[in-house]
Amino acid sequence: xxxxxxxxxxxxxxxxxxxxxxxxxxxxxFSREAYNDAPIPPRGxxxxxxxxxxxxxxxxxxxxxxxxxxxxxxxxKVELHNLSEGHLSGLVSDFGGREIRFHGFDRxxxxxxxxxxLSEAVERYPGLVERYLYELVNAGVGxxxxxxxxxxxxxxxxxVPDGEVIEKPIHLLREAGSSDSAQFPRAxxxxxxxxxxxxxxxxxxxxxGNGSGGSYSNGAVEMFGLPDSRTRYVMLxxxxxxxxxYLTHRARIDxxxxxxxxxxxxxxxxxxxxxxxxxxxxxxxxxMYGLLFGSGNQHFDNHTIHHHASGQTRxxxxxxxxxxxxxVSAYTGLIRIDRMAKSCEAYQENRNLLLxxxxxxxxxxxxxxxxxxxxxxxxxxxxxxxxxxVFYLQARGxxxxxxxxxxxxxxxxxxxxxxxxxxxxRITGFVTQRLEHI
Amino acid sequence: xxxxxxxxxxxxxxxxxxxxxxxxxxxxxxAPGEIHAIMGPNGSGKSSLSxxxxxxxxxxxxxxxxxxDGNNLLEMEADERSRAGxxxxxxxxxAIPGVTVANFLRAALKSQRGPEADMSDFRKxxxxxxxxxxxxxxFATRYLNDGFSGGEKKRIEILQxxxxxxxxxxxxxxxxxxxxxxxxxxxxxxxQFHDETKGILLVTHYQxxxxxxxxxxxxVMIDGRLVKSGGPELALKLEESGYDWxxxxxxxxxxx
Numbered sequence: 285x286x287x288x289x290x291x292x293x294x295x296x297x298x299x300x301x302x303x304x305x306x307x308x309x310x311x312x313x314f315s316r317e318a319y320n321d322a323p324i325p326p327r328g329x330x331x332x333x334x335x336x337x338x339x340x341x342x343x344x345x346x347x348x349x350x351x352x353x354x355x356x357x358x359x360x361k362v363e364l365h366n367l368s369e370g371h372l373s374g375l376v377s378d379f380g381g382r383e384i385r386f387h388g389f390d391r392x393x394x395x396x397x398x399x400x401x402l403s404e405a406v407e408r409y410p411g412l413v414e415r416y417l418y419e420l421v422n423a424g425v426g427x428x429x430x431x432x433x434x435x436x437x438x439x440x441x442x443x444v445p446d447g448e449v450i451e452k453p454i455h456l457l458r459e460a461g462s463s464d465s466a467q468f469p470r471a472x473x474x475x476x477x478x479x480x481x482x483x484x485x486x487x488x489x490x491x492x493g494n495g496s497g498g499s500y501s502n503g504a505v506e507m508f509g510l511p512d513s514r515t516r517y518v519m520l521x522x523x524x525x526x527x528x529x530y531l532t533h534r535a536r537i538d539x540x541x542x543x544x545x546x547x548x549x550x551x552x553x554x555x556x557x558x559x560x561x562x563x564x565x566x567x568x569x570x571x572m573y574g575l576l577f578g579s580g581n582q583h584f585d586n587h588t589i590h591h592h593a594s595g596q597t598r599x600x601x602x603x604x605x606x607x608x609x610x611x612v613s614a615y616t617g618l619i620r621i622d623r624m625a626k627s628c629e630a631y632q633e634n635r636n637l638l639l640x641x642x643x644x645x646x647x648x649x650x651x652x653x654x655x656x657x658x659x660x661x662x663x664x665x666x667x668x669x670x671x672x673x674v675f676y677l678q679a680r681g682x683x684x685x686x687x688x689x690x691x692x693x694x695x696x697x698x699x700x701x702x703x704x705x706x707x708x709x710r711i712t713g714f715v716t717q718r719l720e721h722i
Numbered sequence: 723x724x725x726x727x728x729x730x731x732x733x734x735x736x737x738x739x740x741x742x743x744x745x746x747x748x749x750x751x752x753a754p755g756e757i758h759a760i761m762g763p764n765g766s767g768k769s770s771l772s773x774x775x776x777x778x779x780x781x782x783x784x785x786x787x788x789x790x791d792g793n794n795l796l797e798m799e800a801d802e803r804s805r806a807g808x809x810x811x812x813x814x815x816x817a818i819p820g821v822t823v824a825n826f827l828r829a830a831l832k833s834q835r836g837p838e839a840d841m842s843d844f845r846k847x848x849x850x851x852x853x854x855x856x857x858x859x860x861f862a863t864r865y866l867n868d869g870f871s872g873g874e875k876k877r878i879e880i881l882q883x884x885x886x887x888x889x890x891x892x893x894x895x896x897x898x899x900x901x902x903x904x905x906x907x908x909x910x911x912x913x914q915f916h917d918e919t920k921g922i923l924l925v926t927h928y929q930x931x932x933x934x935x936x937x938x939x940x941x942v943m944i945d946g947r948l949v950k951s952g953g954p955e956l957a958l959k960l961e962e963s964g965y966d967w968x969x970x971x972x973x974x975x976x977x978x
Binding site: 671673677679681684686691693697 | 776778809816820826829830865
């Protein structure tokens with residue numbers, strides 16, 4: 285990544301571009317051209333100031349896609365157990381799109397709920413898929429979104445019909461291949477009127493940190509919340525420490541719809557993530573929680589967007605960052621309120637806790653408020669743990685390390701409370717593990 | 723000098739804050755069972771003294787000695803001082819967001835008792851102690867001091883003392899911000915804690931707490947020094963006549 289990379293063109297004749305019906309092939313080709321035509325974004329450009337875009341340029345033809353990480357079986361077993369215990373509605377194991385397994389969806393199918401591969405959905409639900417796929421994440425968003433648009437293979441499609449409620453989460457386990465693999469996962473989720481869904485979207489795997497080439501993943505997630513729907517989306521990044529990862533998430537929610545987005549980031553070497561929700565009808569509400577814990581040499585770059593396209597909408601973001609060792613994080617949070625969108629509420633908070641010298645955090649709030657009738661606030665803090673807090677705990681006999689652990693655990697506890705039960709233990713484990721040897 | 727009879731003693735303590743000397747050679751010995759009060763006007767250095775003795779990183783002890791039950795206090799970190807049996811009830815307790823009162827106290831008690839200690843009695847103990855201080859049970863699951871009123875924070879400090887059961891308690895302006903009912907409750911908590919083995923040092927501006935917690939010895943601190951000592955009657959005289967006369971007697975300016 286340190287040496288300058290040349291742009292790599294997606295060739296004209298590759299199998300990905302030949303998949304699916306004509307409309308899809310056209311969209312893929314359009315995406316390919318957009319990718320090839322777009323320059324690598326210059327470093328000074330908005331959203332690229334903190335991360336070198338060359339990291340995300342990859343030659344798919346040299347990628348091998350064979351082996352998977354050993355610990356995958358362990359995690360699948362844990363989640364299969366969660367499934368059998370009734371903590372999950374269904375489990376999908378997605379091996380970089382090369383193999384996708386579905387566990388426990390019989391009951392949901394009886395409810396009329398569709399959970400299938402994107403390639404199958406294209407054939408079986410052409411109307412729905414054509415209408416929504418590429419609607420939010422497409423070549424217009426950026427070069428790397430165009431890359432996924434051309435190369436995704438395969439992905440997940442979920443449709444919850446109007447009025448259907450899925451109580452327990454559907455869990456996607458998306459496993460990146462080992463050394464030198466490249467994957468382009470994609471998901472399309474449509475939650476019908478008055479319907480409810482909790483989706484856990486977990487990105488794991490990737491090369492082991494043993495000197496072999498790192499793996500690469502470029503994901504796209506599109507979600508639609510129809511009127512009065514309730515959707516909970518939990519993203520977990522726990523890829524290996526040599527994985528380069530790019531993810532663009534976009535959701536659009538209609539009148540009276542509610543969306544809760546929880547982004548949990550622990551893994552990856554270089555991770556750039558972009559979460560966006562458009563509030564498209566009165567009464568729509570979006571809440572986002574971010575929790576990022578970086579260690580070692582990890583580099584994180586996150587962007588969130590709350591776009592109030594309609595009046596009488598409400599959004600709230602609470603993005604928390606903890607860094608240790610030499611980890612780096614940049615957070616850019618955009619609130620956009622359209623000119624015609626009256627009586628909106630929008631809040632944003634980004635707090636960064638730096639556990640030692642050598643870490644670095646940036647926070648950039650961006651407010652584009654084009655309407656005066658709004659309630660809006662944002663806040664950001666970057667700093668070490670308050671030594672007075674540590675002293676207070678020590679004054680009660682608690683040792684320094686333990687005091688630091690308690691304060692950091694307290695810092696993240698409100699976010700952890702939002703995490704669905706089947707994940708909670710593992711997430712707490714990630715936090716605890718990263719607080720060792722402080 | 724190490725005072726073998728005292729449960730807590732310090733001599734010729736000097737304290738600096740940001741390079742400025744605020745405590746200028748203070749000595750005191752507290753025998754088991756004794757309650758001492760240090761009174762003084764604002765800015766006299768009495769809070770600095772108690773914070774420095776606890777090991778507050780903002781207060782540097784530049785001279786003197788302190789012994790707690792025979793242990794050399796000044797060689798210890800704050801957590802070691804606590805485990806040795808010292809407790810400071812803070813004047814302005816900090817909020818610790820995300821850490822509940824119960825979890826905080828469990829961790830604190832566990833660190834006092836040791837990692838292998840049996841904690842099965844903790845819930846019962848906490849419940850009993852909370853009831854004794856008229857603290858609603860719901861506080862156990864609230865984040866420590868987060869959004870608590872001044873009076874609630876002071877009660878929680880006394881609760882911590884009561885649960886941790888130290889040998890020596892320094893109470894820094896524990897009466898400030900309390901209404902009369904809360905003051906009585908807190909005083910009852912202190913009296914309940916007190917027995918013939920404990921040492922207590924009350925640091926206070928006003929005499930009113932001393933109506934409910936009877937000190938054996940009262941000391942007046944002005945400009946970083948203890949300038950007068952006496953029995954409980956001294957506190958009453960200070961209440962009537964203020965601090966100026968003590969200062970004048972000692973040839974010092976009493977300050978604010």
